[in-house]
Amino acid sequence: MTTVHLGAIDYLILGLYFAFVLGIGVALRRYTKSSSDFLLASRSLPAWVAGLAFLSANLGAQEVIGMAASGAKYGIATTHFYWIGAVPAMVFVGVFMMPFYYGSRARSVPEYLKLRFDEKTRGFNAFSFAAMTVVSSGISMYAMGLLLGVLLGWSFTASVLVSAVIVLLYIFLGGLTSAIYNEVLQFFLIVAGFIPLVYLGMQDVGGWAGLTTRLAAAATQHGYAAGAYTESWRHLGAPANNPMGVEWIGMTMGLGFVLSFGYWTTDFLVVQRAMAADSMGAARRTPLIAAFPKMLFPALVILPGMIALALTTKAGATGFSLPVKPDGSLNYDLTIPMMLGHYFPPGMLGLGLTALIASFMSGMAGNVTAFNTVWTYDIYQAYIRRGASDAHYLWMGRMATIVGILLSVATAYATTQFNNIMDMLQLVFAFVNAPLFATFLLGMFWKRTTGHGAFTGLVAGTAAAALHHGLTLPAGSAVGIKGGWLGTVMHTYPSEMAQNFRTATWAWVACFVVTILVSLVTRPRPDEELKGLVYSLTEKPVEAHLPWYKRVGTLAIVVLAATLVLNIIFF
Amino acid sequence: LDIRLPIGALFAIVGVILTGSGLLAAPESYSLHNVNLVWGVVMLAVGVVFLLLARRGV
Numbered sequence: 001m002t003t004v005h006l007g008a009i010d011y012l013i014l015g016l017y018f019a020f021v022l023g024i025g026v027a028l029r030r031y032t033k034s035s036s037d038f039l040l041a042s043r044s045l046p047a048w049v050a051g052l053a054f055l056s057a058n059l060g061a062q063e064v065i066g067m068a069a070s071g072a073k074y075g076i077a078t079t080h081f082y083w084i085g086a087v088p089a090m091v092f093v094g095v096f097m098m099p100f101y102y103g104s105r106a107r108s109v110p111e112y113l114k115l116r117f118d119e120k121t122r123g124f125n126a127f128s129f130a131a132m133t134v135v136s137s138g139i140s141m142y143a144m145g146l147l148l149g150v151l152l153g154w155s156f157t158a159s160v161l162v163s164a165v166i167v168l169l170y171i172f173l174g175g176l177t178s179a180i181y182n183e184v185l186q187f188f189l190i191v192a193g194f195i196p197l198v199y200l201g202m203q204d205v206g207g208w209a210g211l212t213t214r215l216a217a218a219a220t221q222h223g224y225a226a227g228a229y230t231e232s233w234r235h236l237g238a239p240a241n242n243p244m245g246v247e248w249i250g251m252t253m254g255l256g257f258v259l260s261f262g263y264w265t266t267d268f269l270v271v272q273r274a275m276a277a278d279s280m281g282a283a284r285r286t287p288l289i290a291a292f293p294k295m296l297f298p299a300l301v302i303l304p305g306m307i308a309l310a311l312t313t314k315a316g317a318t319g320f321s322l323p324v325k326p327d328g329s330l331n332y333d334l335t336i337p338m339m340l341g342h343y344f345p346p347g348m349l350g351l352g353l354t355a356l357i358a359s360f361m362s363g364m365a366g367n368v369t370a371f372n373t374v375w376t377y378d379i380y381q382a383y384i385r386r387g388a389s390d391a392h393y394l395w396m397g398r399m400a401t402i403v404g405i406l407l408s409v410a411t412a413y414a415t416t417q418f419n420n421i422m423d424m425l426q427l428v429f430a431f432v433n434a435p436l437f438a439t440f441l442l443g444m445f446w447k448r449t450t451g452h453g454a455f456t457g458l459v460a461g462t463a464a465a466a467l468h469h470g471l472t473l474p475a476g477s478a479v480g481i482k483g484g485w486l487g488t489v490m491h492t493y494p495s496e497m498a499q500n501f502r503t504a505t506w507a508w509v510a511c512f513v514v515t516i517l518v519s520l521v522t523r524p525r526p527d528e529e530l531k532g533l534v535y536s537l538t539e540k541p542v543e544a545h546l547p548w549y550k551r552v553g554t555l556a557i558v559v560l561a562a563t564l565v566l567n568i569i570f571f
Numbered sequence: 572l573d574i575r576l577p578i579g580a581l582f583a584i585v586g587v588i589l590t591g592s593g594l595l596a597a598p599e600s601y602s603l604h605n606v607n608l609v610w611g612v613v614m615l616a617v618g619v620v621f622l623l624l625a626r627r628g629v
Contacts, residue, residue: 009588013585016581016585028572049574181574185574185578188578188582189581192614196606200602200604203604343602343603344606345602345606347589347593348602348607351585351589351610
């Protein structure tokens with residue numbers, strides 16, 4: 001592909017953005033006086049700020065670049081990652097789970113596990129989560145360095161170090177508040193950079209009618225029904241009928257329930273934003289407020305992919321098409337960068353590039369702030385140095401920020417050399433994460449669940465995920481990192497996604513069943529110790545005095561109804 | 572520190588830069604449209620709204 005050349009005006013806009021994010025860090029420095037200020041934002045943020053940060057922390061590289069690539073590869077079925085793969089779980093965490101996270105005064109998700117279960121369950125979650133965040137942040141950095149190298153010709157080292165130093169500075173100065181404030185700024189920048197891109201792309205493709213006509217041709221070319229790229233549910237009857245290679249049970253159970261709820265309700269990276277809200281009501285509204293833009297985000301990140309596929313299938317007036325890899329397949333990952341370079345003049349190109357870099361930085365900052373909190377409270381204070389002064393933990397939080405960034409940079413460089421090892425690490429983390437929601441569901445809604453049950457269930461769920469993955473393989477894949485590594489392939493799935501969804505389902509079921517069985521034969525904690533931690537023993541929040549638009553129940557119904565309408569429109 | 576202040580300021584400044592570029596360097600500002608001018612005005616307006624909200628302290 002042709003490298004895009006930036007003009008002075010583009011660098012000016014990018015420089016302004018860097019100055020503003022650092023300025024926010026500097027402005028907030030004076031308020032960061034305790035470990036609670038630095039790591040928890042002193043639980044002082046209004047719901048709308050926490051809500052937009054809840055969404056923005058998830059808007060990393062994988063989201064913006066990856067969802068556009070999936071839009072080009074799978075069409076509108078990619079919206080399942082939003083409309084059943086995110087929004088219902090966001091409603092659930094807001095309505096049912098935030099009262100325990102926020103009301104228990106836990107400072108992190110692992111600490112909630114300690115309060116509800118025991119130390120070993122907290123340790124299992126804290127260590128795996130801390131390792132996962134730095135690896136995830138590093139892989140995101142690697143993707144950014146690679147992308148900016150291809151798009152702009154920037155060196156990998158310059159791209160990684162500039163973004164890492166800026167994120168380090170604004171978190172080091174202002175802590176979680178600075179990260180959250182910058183995530184809100186980054187959210188608005190991402191929207192501002194992508195709306196005109198979608199508008200110009202839609203103009204080029206001839207509006208919605210032109211898009212559907214071209215995508216119908218693309219679908220029939222690939223042997224699918226005409227609507228396979230523009231109808232999200234109609235072709236999920238069998239894996240062979242849709243580009244994703246999944247069927248509706250795998251989609252609803254694997255993605256819509258296990259993976260989605262496992263991420264949005266238990267991942268501290270996003271839950272931390274809601275825990276920083278200034279009241280119980282604000283904490284519960286946080287994910288619900290985030291759900292509104294979340295359900296509309298496919299228009300900004302998936303639609304460009306669909307436009308790119310449509311224009312590659314049948315060229316528009318401007319000659320845009322996706323680049324081709326050396327093996328002859330389309331390079332979907334370059335959808336957004338190619339569209340920015342094709343449609344935007346100098347100036348707008350700077351804004352679009354800033355939006356792209358903002359998405360990378362918000363994802364990185366989300367990982368680093370989650371890491372420094374879990375490290376300081378759940379590992380350092382719990383296992384290394386108890387009972388130190390608050391000033392010491394504030395210092396440790398800042399050190400953890402530096403170490404977290406350094407480990408992320410090291411991971412980014414390691415990925416350039418050992419890509420397969422990083423794939424394997426991500427696979428292991430997927431095994432550990434898949435059963436988590438079963439543990440939380442039982443822990444919050446069945447007071448009989450014990451610490452031994454929770455820990456054994458988590459281990460069993462992780463083992464079940466590894467076992468299922470080791471005995472199955474996606475069609476067309478070689479034995480190894482993709483599966484079948486236990487020596488016998490007992491089942492072949494039509495696609496890698498179908499295998500992932502089913503692996504997660506097996507992990508969840510194993511964890512759920514083993515947790516119940518072990519809990520029934522071990523001694524539960526007395527009710528007195530579980531107040532505020534379990535549904536049946538916790539006072540329900542009263543909302544009668546609030547206006548309708550601040551009531552969690554009302555917001556949840558509106559969110560779910562709007563999501564249902566979107567699913568029906570694009571059925 | 573009201574977060575709407577930096578958001579408004581950044582949007583307004585970028586809006587002015589894009590609008591200026593759309594007016595002064597029109598041929599280079601066209602996409603298909605003089606995108607810099609149109610989107611610059613939109614960003615400037617959004618920035619001003621944020622600044623007004625921050626000033627009112629709602």
